[in-house]
Amino acid sequence: MLGRSGIREGLCLVNAMHITASVFINDDEKGLHSDYKKWLEKLAPHEPVSQYLHNRTMEDNADAHMKRQLMGREVVVAVTEGALDFGPWEQIFYGEFDGRRKKRVLVKIIGD
Amino acid sequence: MLGRSGIREGLCLVNAMHITASVFINDDEKGLHSDYKKWLEKLAPHEPVSQYLHNRTMEDNADAHMKRQLMGREVVVAVTEGALDFGPWEQIFYGEFDGRRKKRVLVKIIGD
Amino acid sequence: MLGRSGIREGLCLVNAMHITASVFINDDEKGLHSDYKKWLEKLAPHEPVSQYLHNRTMEDNADAHMKRQLMGREVVVAVTEGALDFGPWEQIFYGEFDGRRKKRVLVKIIGD
Numbered sequence: 001m002l003g004r005s006g007i008r009e010g011l012c013l014v015n016a017m018h019i020t021a022s023v024f025i026n027d028d029e030k031g032l033h034s035d036y037k038k039w040l041e042k043l044a045p046h047e048p049v050s051q052y053l054h055n056r057t058m059e060d061n062a063d064a065h066m067k068r069q070l071m072g073r074e075v076v077v078a079v080t081e082g083a084l085d086f087g088p089w090e091q092i093f094y095g096e097f098d099g100r101r102k103k104r105v106l107v108k109i110i111g112d
Numbered sequence: 113m114l115g116r117s118g119i120r121e122g123l124c125l126v127n128a129m130h131i132t133a134s135v136f137i138n139d140d141e142k143g144l145h146s147d148y149k150k151w152l153e154k155l156a157p158h159e160p161v162s163q164y165l166h167n168r169t170m171e172d173n174a175d176a177h178m179k180r181q182l183m184g185r186e187v188v189v190a191v192t193e194g195a196l197d198f199g200p201w202e203q204i205f206y207g208e209f210d211g212r213r214k215k216r217v218l219v220k221i222i223g224d
Numbered sequence: 225m226l227g228r229s230g231i232r233e234g235l236c237l238v239n240a241m242h243i244t245a246s247v248f249i250n251d252d253e254k255g256l257h258s259d260y261k262k263w264l265e266k267l268a269p270h271e272p273v274s275q276y277l278h279n280r281t282m283e284d285n286a287d288a289h290m291k292r293q294l295m296g297r298e299v300v301v302a303v304t305e306g307a308l309d310f311g312p313w314e315q316i317f318y319g320e321f322d323g324r325r326k327k328r329v330l331v332k333i334i335g336d
Contacts, residue, residue: 009334010334011123011235011237011332011334013123013188013190015188015189015190016199017198017199017200017202018199018200018201019138019139019202024293024297025243025297026243026289026292026293027243027278029278029281030277031276031280031286032276032277032278032286032289034277035276035277035278035290036293039290043155043267044151052143052144052147053143053144053146053147054139054143054144054147056143057141057143062144062147065138065139065144065147065148066147066148068138069136069138069148069182069183070293070294072184072296072297073184073187074187074188075297075298076239076298077239078237078330078332085330086241087240087241087242087330088241088242089242089243090241090243106190106197106199108123108192110121110122110123110222111334123235125235127300127302128311129310129311129312129314130311130312130313131249131250131251131313131314155267156263164255164259165254165258165259166251166253166256166259169253169255174255174256174259177250177251177256177259178259178260178263181248181250181260181294181296182294185248185249185296185299186299186300188300216311218302218309220235220302220304222233222235222335
């Protein structure tokens with residue numbers, strides 16, 4: 001997509017389009033991703049669902065709205081010489097904390 | 113403001129100008145916003161104010177600086193065909209965790 | 225760097241290049257920075273290192289990956305009339321939660 005844009009120097013925004021999901025940058029290591037899941041459950045537990053007012057609206061995913069705030073909605077990455085300008089271990093991930101949504105991500109690239 | 117800018121394709125930055133406040137994107141649902149408030153108080157409690165060194169500087173709002181980090185300072189939203197390119201439930205909110213500041217938000221739109 | 229870029233109106237991205245580090249905006253107050261350190265240790269404790277699967281990969285820094293998510297990877301700051309358009313107390317900081325990496329930050333400025 002970056003190639004097709006023809007942009008050499010600029011910024012690339014990648015964001016989740018769902019409010020119970022996150023786009024974040026971290027390590028591509030399975031153990032770490034399991035650790036995140038367990039850790040987010042500790043900081044924003046799903047159960048008991050009755051602890052959240054939001055869950056009175058025929059939803060039971062209030063915790064997913066919290067988890068997404070902790071992990072963040074979006075990343076902005078520099079584009080340098082036509083490529084994403086990543087540090088050595090940086091990778092972009094999509095995290096879905098509700099699990100019942102279609103996964104949709106927005107990518108916008110601007111620059112010259 | 114986006115209309116006045118005349119920008120059709122670009123990025124829109126919206127950020128809190130105060131360091132005890134947040135601009136974030138999530139659901140426009142009152143129950144959820146109450147849930148956030150309660151949840152942030154659990155993760156970064158105001159009391160006892162003596163637990164924070166920052167509160168020795170004639171402030172008692174150290175917790176508000178933590179809450180703002182959890183919710184984030186800013187959002188960057190794509191501008192597509194002259195409109196903010198939101199997912200189905202995305203709305204921008206301003207969260208003030210201190211409550212004693214004037215609410216000021218910066219909006220910057222760049223593109224073509 | 226902003227001066228050299230010659231950009232008068234635009235956006236400035238500043239991000240950590242390491243996934244156990246953060247670039248964030250908050251107050252330049254030493255007590256607050258100590259408070260952050262203690263608070264992050266409470267929300268994402270280093271010990272016991274065995275609680276994290278990631279630490280089976282010859283690392284013991286899983287907690288640093290969590291702390292970085294709480295504080296955020298990047299900030300995007302408006303550039304207005306050739307200067308960073310900050311609120312009254314806004315300052316950019318680099319937070320390193322592992323402590324064994326070289327500190328490298330990426331700065332990208334786009335605009336006119």
